[in-house]
Amino acid sequence: MATYLRFTATINDDINKGFSYLKLPSLKKPRKLDGLCAFRFDTWLNGEFDREMTDTEILNEIKKIASHQHYLNCSVAALIDADYIEGNINGEGSIVKPNYLIKEYILNFETKVD
Secondary structure, eight states: OEEEEEEOSOHHHHHHHOOOEEOOTTOSSOEEOSSEEEEEOOOEETTTTOEEOOHHHHHHHHHHHHHHTTOTTOOEEEEEEEEEEEEOTTSSSEEEEEEEEEEEEEOOTTSOOO
């Protein structure tokens, strides 16, 4: 079990379904996956800090990830506890079996991200 980040406004429905779809321009129709698409997310700060991230630090890190991906159109992100199944064939994140929701975060991109 590990913590994963998923960009979605329907996390409870996603967890209940237990799967998502892969949508690529090369596919004629979306492909059903064996779990949810998500990114591994570590909330532990190693080194000199040696502590869990604060909610503000977590939110800022989520915003950084979103700004480097194409998730700027998503206004909600969720941290979930999940089990790794496999790497995502599109090279973004992993396919995971969700266990439970840890917390949802509302993304306000008008707020500056360091």
